[in-house]
Amino acid sequence: MGPVDYLVVEFPGNKMTGEGFPLLLDLVDRGIIRILDLVFVRKDSDGSVAAAELMELGDGTDLSVFEGASSGLLDKEDINEAGTALEPGNSAGIIVYENVWAAPFAQAMRRSGARLVANGRIPVQALLASLEAAEAADTQSGS
Secondary structure, three states: OOOEEEEEEEEHHHOOOOOOHHHHHHHHHOOOOEEEEEEEEEEOOOOOEEEEOHHHHOOOOOOHHHOOOEOOOOOHHHHHHHHOOOOOOOEEEEEEEEOHHHHHHHHHHHHOOOOOOOOOOOOHHHHHHHHHHHHHHHHHHOO
16 A cells, blocks of 8 residues: 545635546546545634534535545544644535555565655745745846
């Protein structure tokens, strides 16, 4: 099995256009990722968090392909914890996925005696800020 990651994607005002779902399906179809769990939650104005039905959030987008995507990895506590990151009045999709592409690489490394000693993720905002700073420095230096 490849590494497993999760994402919590917030939809301000409970507005979901569905624009990203074809891209998500493409990743699945190409065998890059495997969706283990996909849960939608809504945070009410009083701060309470509850599961939301796919059809409640889709604005007419057909999300039926995602129905039943549940491995059991996410429990009520996980959903409540994800809800703490949301602003009241918003909803979110919680996606747990396997990085299928990495499984053969991980197997080869284990067979050769290698072991993972650290991993992490650079937040997108930090990456963008770093790239912008590098671009500004290049501009100032005349490159």
